[in-house]
Amino acid sequence: MKVFLGMSGGVDSAVSAHLLQQQGHEVTGVYMKNWSQNLPGMKCPWAEDLADAKRVAVRLGIDFRVFDFETEYKQKVVDYMLAEYQKGNTPNPDIMCNQEIKFKLFAETAFEQGAEAIATGHYAKTRGAELLCAKDDNKDQTYFLYRIQPAVIARTIFPLGDLLKTEVRALAEQLQLSVAHKAESMGVCFVGEANMKDFLAEFIETRPGKIVELETGQELGLHDGAIFYTLGQRHGLGLTQGLPYYVVKKDMAANIVYVSRNLNARKLWSNQAQLRDVLLRAPADRQIMARIRHRAPLVSATFDADAQTVHFADAQKSLTAGQSVVFYRGNVCLGGGIIV
Amino acid sequence: MIYLDHAAATPMSEKAQRAMQPYLAMQFFNPSAAYLPAVEVRRQYEAAKDAIAHVIGAKGADLVMTSGATESINLAFSLVADDAAILVSAVEHPAVMENARHRSNSQVVGVDQNGRIDLGDFAQRLSPQTQFVSVCLASSELGTIQPISELSRLITAERQRRALAGEQTPLYFHCDASQGLGLMELKVARLGVDLLTINAAKVYGPKGVGALYISHRVRLQPQQLGGGQEMGLRSGTENVAGVIAFAAAVQEAARHLHAEQKRLRTLRVQLQQSLADIPNIRFLGNTKTQLPNFLTLSVAGLDAERLIFRLEDQGIYVSTGAACAASKGRKSPTLQAIGLSEAEIAGSLRLTLGRLNDAENVAAAGKLIRETIIAEQERLAQSSAR
Numbered sequence: 001m002k003v004f005l006g007m008s009g010g011v012d013s014a015v016s017a018h019l020l021q022q023q024g025h026e027v028t029g030v031y032m033k034n035w036s037q038n039l040p041g042m043k044c045p046w047a048e049d050l051a052d053a054k055r056v057a058v059r060l061g062i063d064f065r066v067f068d069f070e071t072e073y074k075q076k077v078v079d080y081m082l083a084e085y086q087k088g089n090t091p092n093p094d095i096m097c098n099q100e101i102k103f104k105l106f107a108e109t110a111f112e113q114g115a116e117a118i119a120t121g122h123y124a125k126t127r128g129a130e131l132l133c134a135k136d137d138n139k140d141q142t143y144f145l146y147r148i149q150p151a152v153i154a155r156t157i158f159p160l161g162d163l164l165k166t167e168v169r170a171l172a173e174q175l176q177l178s179v180a181h182k183a184e185s186m187g188v189c190f191v192g193e194a195n196m197k198d199f200l201a202e203f204i205e206t207r208p209g210k211i212v213e214l215e216t217g218q219e220l221g222l223h224d225g226a227i228f229y230t231l232g233q234r235h236g237l238g239l240t241q242g243l244p245y246y247v248v249k250k251d252m253a254a255n256i257v258y259v260s261r262n263l264n265a266r267k268l269w270s271n272q273a274q275l276r277d278v279l280l281r282a283p284a285d286r287q288i289m290a291r292i293r294h295r296a297p298l299v300s301a302t303f304d305a306d307a308q309t310v311h312f313a314d315a316q317k318s319l320t321a322g323q324s325v326v327f328y329r330g331n332v333c334l335g336g337g338i339i340v
Numbered sequence: 341m342i343y344l345d346h347a348a349a350t351p352m353s354e355k356a357q358r359a360m361q362p363y364l365a366m367q368f369f370n371p372s373a374a375y376l377p378a379v380e381v382r383r384q385y386e387a388a389k390d391a392i393a394h395v396i397g398a399k400g401a402d403l404v405m406t407s408g409a410t411e412s413i414n415l416a417f418s419l420v421a422d423d424a425a426i427l428v429s430a431v432e433h434p435a436v437m438e439n440a441r442h443r444s445n446s447q448v449v450g451v452d453q454n455g456r457i458d459l460g461d462f463a464q465r466l467s468p469q470t471q472f473v474s475v476c477l478a479s480s481e482l483g484t485i486q487p488i489s490e491l492s493r494l495i496t497a498e499r500q501r502r503a504l505a506g507e508q509t510p511l512y513f514h515c516d517a518s519q520g521l522g523l524m525e526l527k528v529a530r531l532g533v534d535l536l537t538i539n540a541a542k543v544y545g546p547k548g549v550g551a552l553y554i555s556h557r558v559r560l561q562p563q564q565l566g567g568g569q570e571m572g573l574r575s576g577t578e579n580v581a582g583v584i585a586f587a588a589a590v591q592e593a594a595r596h597l598h599a600e601q602k603r604l605r606t607l608r609v610q611l612q613q614s615l616a617d618i619p620n621i622r623f624l625g626n627t628k629t630q631l632p633n634f635l636t637l638s639v640a641g642l643d644a645e646r647l648i649f650r651l652e653d654q655g656i657y658v659s660t661g662a663a664c665a666a667s668k669g670r671k672s673p674t675l676q677a678i679g680l681s682e683a684e685i686a687g688s689l690r691l692t693l694g695r696l697n698d699a700e701n702v703a704a705a706g707k708l709i710r711e712t713i714i715a716e717q718e719r720l721a722q723s724s725a726r
Contacts, residue, residue, distance in 0.1 A: 054645060058646050063723055
């Protein structure tokens with residue numbers, strides 16, 4: 001089969017290329033150029049990543065192309081992310097990138113150019129149009145993939161679905177791939193090694209505001225701008241005396257961040273979450289398992305499709321507006337929605 | 341390993357390494373200190389500057405030592421205001437190009453198909469307002485040597501015209517000689533330049549060491565304030581070991597200049613002949629006006645970056661002017677300026693010879709490069725047939 005494989009320059013997609021070749025596919029490696037803005041003082045490693053991806057493709061003897069998605073990525077992912085932060089939410093740009101770019105624009109472009117299937121180095125599995133968890137529990141990425149259209153999943157190959165990360169690294173070493181020892185990419189791809197706060201500060205004008213203790217109403221200090229803070233966060237508040245404070249509430253209009261020392265503060269815990277933009281891959285009306293962030297443990301829950309709410313058997317800490325709740329039954333990913 | 345990228349970097353010569361060794365630990369004294377061992381270090385440092393200057397026909401006191409060519413170039417550009425009228429050639433290194441681009445009144449002078457500056461275009465653009473001219477001694481991508489003395493004559497004539505007319509506008513001539521030092525005769529008086537940038541890293545000296553030659557006509561303002569080193573123009577404790585190594589390297593290169601030129605020319609002919617029958621190959625530049633070690637070529641339709649990776653697998657290291665990752669996706673303005681098509685730029689390779697090459701490894705490299713290019717052409721033909 002003609003397969004277009006998204007190659008990021010990392011070890012996972014490199015090994016995927018080899019595995020697809022082994023399976024007899026005619027592989028074309030594709031680097032998606034999503035972001036190349038160089039902010040002075042911030043390292044954005046796209047050029048190195050592109051070279052790493054291409055080097056592996058050339059070594060394996062496969063065709064290699066670059067798809068330039070900068071404009072679309074800026075609109076669909078970066079602008080979305082900035083808008084969400086401005087609303088006071090904590091968005092997940094990786095989920096948006098998979099939904100809009102990797103499994104939509106990339107897929108469409110690949111199919112137009114003659115691909116019969118697409119592939120990526122994500123840790124997940126497919127069965128027809130179903131999305132299944134990867135064998136490697138620790139690496140499973142279905143949390144980031146739950147919004148992909150089933151029709152695209154039906155034409156997607158995840159060559160690493162049945163491998164452990166350790167096996168992938170070992171294979172890369174055995175094949176003497178130049179990326180065998182490359183460090184795992186961390187955080188949001190286009191933010192690179194810079195931290196999110198610095199990145200946001202480049203694009204969003206913010207003003208300092210008050211940090212207020214929830215229980216007492218006492219003003220404890222100043223923060224750099226409410227958009228930078230996430231529910232449950234306890235670092236970066238500049239409050240260093242005594243027990244840690246947690247962010248429990250944000251008032252975006254007044255630019256106030258509320259904090260508490262009480263880990264049991266009611267604001268921090270919740271039995272249910274209101275969802276929006278729910279995407280169901282399969283009926284989720286009975287008892288389900290849910291995940292409230294990547295690599296969080298699965299917890300028992302029920303989903304009310306009419307009210308678009310999810311009810312947890314046990315109260316959950318820091319259900320964060322903008323993040324996703326993803327549903328599972330067994331190893332099948334049923335879909336999910338975004339917390340309001 | 342067969343290294344064919346001497347225009348990018350050269351290994352430090354043993355002489356240079358030996359020369360710098362005592363100054364790393366034993367002779368570590370600050371050259372500005374008052375006690376005798378420090379004074380001795382200062383003397384050695386000044387002697388090294390004299391030796392470097394001597395190679396370009398200048399005196400040590402004419403040199404400001406810097407951290408490399410980029411700093412030297414920036415220091416040279418600091419001579420004129422941001423809105424001063426500036427002329428640069430179309431085949432300059434980014435260090436010159438970016439300085440020109442960040443100024444409001446810069447013009448780029450065209451070049452011919454070999455990358456040699458168009459003297460007619462230059463004469464036309466040289467106006468009564470022009471204050472600064474920067475042209476490289478040799479293009480870093482084509483190795484094309486520029487007619488610096490002829491440019492200097494035009495500049496001198498304009499200066500004389502201004503003097504006779506009572507016009508006060510100054511006019512300075514800077515030459516970036518990063519490529520060329522150690523590969524050709526280089527005397528500031530014969531070149532007729534006011535400022536000359538040189539760099540140790542390209543002449544088998546250490547990285548991070550360069551110099552700016554400044555003629556007596558020129559008064560620079562310090563760009564880096566502090567203890568007043570380098571005649572107050574560039575403060576900071578001197579890079580004693582680096583400068584001493586630079587001196588050793590550049591003297592060594594000067595001693596063997598003619599023999600090395602001849603040797604490199606022979607190797608270049610050999611390399612060129614071994615590649616000449618590749619379909620669609622085109623050699624860029626004219627060997628009569630090129631540095632002896634440059635062989636830049638283009639095979640339209642090829643992806644040079646793929647070639648680099650395939651050659652690197654075989655232990656051969658080369659460079660390209662194509663829009664590759666190493667250039668952050670920017671394709672060479674030099675190759676655009678000499679009128680190459682997109683496909684020709686994408687398929688360009690720069691092979692630069694040097695001390696790491698001999699007839700044997702050049703023969704081996706020629707054979708492997710030829711095979712690799714032909715294999716890529718075949719792969720492309722198959723892939724487009726599918």
